Amino acid sequence: MFTTPSVEEFQGLYGPFQVSELVLQRIWLKSAFDTSRLRADDGRSVAVTHPGDWNRLAGPDFKNAILSIGGERIEGDVEVHFSVRDWRGHGHGDNPEFDNVVLHVVLYPSKSDDLPTRTQSGMKVPTVSLLDCLWYDLEEYASEDSIVESTGMSVESAIESLLGNSAEQCRVILQQRAQDRWRMKCGYARKRIERLGWEGACHLAALEILGYSENRIPMLRVAGARSLADFREDPPTVEALYEIGGDLWTTRGTRPANYPRMRLDQYRKWVGEKPHWPKELEEWASQLPKELARVCRSTDEYRKTSGMPQLKRGVVAGIIGSKRFGGTKLDTLVCDGFLPLVFARTQVPVSQLWFHWYVGDAPLGARDSLRKLGVLEIRRFPLANGWVQGLLSLRLSEANRPSVPVLG
Numbered sequence: 001m002f003t004t005p006s007v008e009e010f011q012g013l014y015g016p017f018q019v020s021e022l023v024l025q026r027i028w029l030k031s032a033f034d035t036s037r038l039r040a041d042d043g044r045s046v047a048v049t050h051p052g053d054w055n056r057l058a059g060p061d062f063k064n065a066i067l068s069i070g071g072e073r074i075e076g077d078v079e080v081h082f083s084v085r086d087w088r089g090h091g092h093g094d095n096p097e098f099d100n101v102v103l104h105v106v107l108y109p110s111k112s113d114d115l116p117t118r119t120q121s122g123m124k125v126p127t128v129s130l131l132d133c134l135w136y137d138l139e140e141y142a143s144e145d146s147i148v149e150s151t152g153m154s155v156e157s158a159i160e161s162l163l164g165n166s167a168e169q170c171r172v173i174l175q176q177r178a179q180d181r182w183r184m185k186c187g188y189a190r191k192r193i194e195r196l197g198w199e200g201a202c203h204l205a206a207l208e209i210l211g212y213s214e215n216r217i218p219m220l221r222v223a224g225a226r227s228l229a230d231f232r233e234d235p236p237t238v239e240a241l242y243e244i245g246g247d248l249w250t251t252r253g254t255r256p257a258n259y260p261r262m263r264l265d266q267y268r269k270w271v272g273e274k275p276h277w278p279k280e281l282e283e284w285a286s287q288l289p290k291e292l293a294r295v296c297r298s299t300d301e302y303r304k305t306s307g308m309p310q311l312k313r314g315v316v317a318g319i320i321g322s323k324r325f326g327g328t329k330l331d332t333l334v335c336d337g338f339l340p341l342v343f344a345r346t347q348v349p350v351s352q353l354w355f356h357w358y359v360g361d362a363p364l365g366a367r368d369s370l371r372k373l374g375v376l377e378i379r380r381f382p383l384a385n386g387w388v389q390g391l392l393s394l395r396l397s398e399a400n401r402p403s404v405p406v407l408g
Contacts, residue, residue: 006020006021006081006082006086006090007019007020007021008082019138019139019142021080021081021082023138023141023142023148024080024081024082024105024107024130025054025061025062025080026141026148026149027130027134027141027148028051028061028062028078028080028105028130029051029054029062029148030051030147030148030217031048031051031217031248032135032141032147032148032217032220033130033133033134033135034133034134034135034221034224035047035048035133035221036224036225037132037133038128038133039128040069040070040103040126040127040128041110041126041127041128041129042126044069044070044126045068045069045070045071046067046068046069046103046126046128047067047068048065048066048067049066049067049068049073050064050065050066051065051078052064052065052066052077052078058097059077059097059098060077060078060079060097060098060100060101061077061078061079061080062077062078062079062080063077064076064077065077065078065102065103067102067103069102069103069126074102074103075102076100076101076102076103077098077100077101077102078101078102078103078104078105079092079098079101079103079104079105080105080106081104081105081106081107082106082107082108083106083107083108083114084104084106084108084110084111084114084115084117084127085114086106087104087117088115092119093117093118093119093120094120095120096120098119098120099119099120099121099123101119101125102125102126103125103126103127103128104117104125104126104127104128105127105128105130106127106128106129106130107129107130107131107138108129108131109129109131109132110127110129135204135220135224136188136191136192137188137191140188140191143184145392147208147216147217147220156365156368156369158369158391158392158394158395159369159372159373159391159394161394162174162373162394163373165373166374167373167374167375167377170373170374170375171375171381171387173390174375174386174387174390174391174394175355175386175390176390177389177390177391177393177394178355178386178387178389178390178393179351180393181389181390181392181393182340182351182354182355182389185336185340186340186343186344187344188340189201189205189340189341189343189344189345190344192204192205192341193341193344193345198278198282198341198345199227199228199229199278199279200227200228201341202228202277202278202281202337202341203223203227203228203231203278204220204223204224205336205337205341206267206270206333206337207219207220207222207223207267208220208223209329209332209333209336209337210263210266210267210329210333211260211263212361214250214252215245215248215249215250215260215263217245217248218244218245218246218248218249218260219245219260219263221244221245221246221248222241222244222245222264225244226241226244228271228278231267231268231271231275232271232275232276235268235271235272236268238261238264238265238268241264241268242260242261242264245260266324266325269322269324270320270321270324270325273321273322274319274320274321277319277320277321280318280319281319281338281341281342282342282345282346283318284314284315284318284319285342285345285346285348285350286346286348288311288348288350288353289306290349291305291306292306292349292350292352292353293349293350293351293352294352295352296352296356298380298381299356299380299381299382299384300379300380300381300382301380302352302356303356306353306356308353308356308357308358311353312330312334312358315330315334315338316330319338320333328359328360328361328362329360329361330360331357331358331359331360331385332360332361333360334357334360335354335357335360335385335389336360339353339354339357340354354385354386355384355385355386355389356384356385356386357384357385358384358385359383359384359385359388360385362383362388363388363391363392366383366387366388366391367383369391370383370387370388370391375387
């Protein structure tokens with residue numbers, strides 16, 4: 001028997017959006033939050049050795065979890081809800097299948113009038129709230145290319161809705177969809193700056209991007225445990241940083257150049273050479289020419305008139321130092337990290353620069369999909385970040401995004 005997960009509505013960047021309990025369950029499954037801050041409602045620290053086996057049938061959400069609560073090893077089941085009151089609302093306190101639950105994981109902190117979580121046998125179950133431990137707003141966790149959803153997926157299915165349109169019509173649609181994605185990225189960047197400050201948001205974004213899809217979560221743990229000031233004033237060793245990620249690191253499907261220890265060492269050297277690189281990123285943005293906001297007839301024209309190769313060299317020389325990040329990784333840092341943060345911080349109009357910038361770590365099949373649609377054209381329309389972002393916007397769920405009309 002399958003259970004139907006609860007759904008709650010939240011206020012997001014584009015108005016109300018709905019989130020299923022499945023998102024919370026994925027966050028718990030992947031330990032996709034700052035685990036060092038996890039505390040039970042009675043003040044005891046909670047450490048997660050094994051989150052449990054995800055149970056999609058009736059009964060507790062996770063079976064056979066291994067935890068440490070207040071230093072004591074605890075084994076048992078885990079139940080995940082939005083609030084403490086959901087335990088009683090779902091009838092778990094009267095259901096013997098939940099007698100082995102040893103931890104109640106909720107999004108919201110307990111309220112003063114909330115009754116304690118108890119099993120049918122009368123056992124009090126400790127409760128932990130994830131809200132203050134999350135790295136992002138829940139809307140960002142819920143997006144389909146988040147750290148708990150589907151990353152690195154093919155965009156082949158995105159072209160289905162575009163087939164039958166001319167190449168020019170496809171370009172217009174993809175430009176519109178890319179702008180949706182740009183606004184979303186800038187909105188998330190703004191919220192991170194509000195929560196972490198400028199330096200903290202830059203530090204977190206850089207380490208997350210250096211983690212690729214496979215190691216984003218342990219990299220985020222590193223960012224949470226060691227601030228940029230820590231890297232600057234008392235640089236931790238690579239092994240000390242690696243230990244923070246624990247057993248979450250993976251090298252499966254990863255090229256040797258992207259192995260976690262190598263990327264951690266590269267970031268250490270980056271900070272060593274540019275200890276105040278977020279400030280230098282801000283200064284770089286303040287010197288960008290106003291002509292960058294101009295809309296051009298083609299990517300080729302924009303890159304020539306903006307002097308994009310020189311701008312890219314400026315990123316390396318002024319912000320990163322040396323050529324330790326090259327190729328697609330540097331371009332991903334610019335498109336997914338630097339430019340959204342810059343706009344959120346300074347309002348410098350860089351959306352056109354973001355659109356026409358060189359492609360970073362593109363999803364599987366992106367180039368072939370764009371060729372099938374006739375979007376790419378020698379010289380005038382080479383592969384650019386914006387075309388790929390438009391495809392991603394089409395692939396992702398549209399439930400909480402503004403609709404864009406298909407041109408006919």
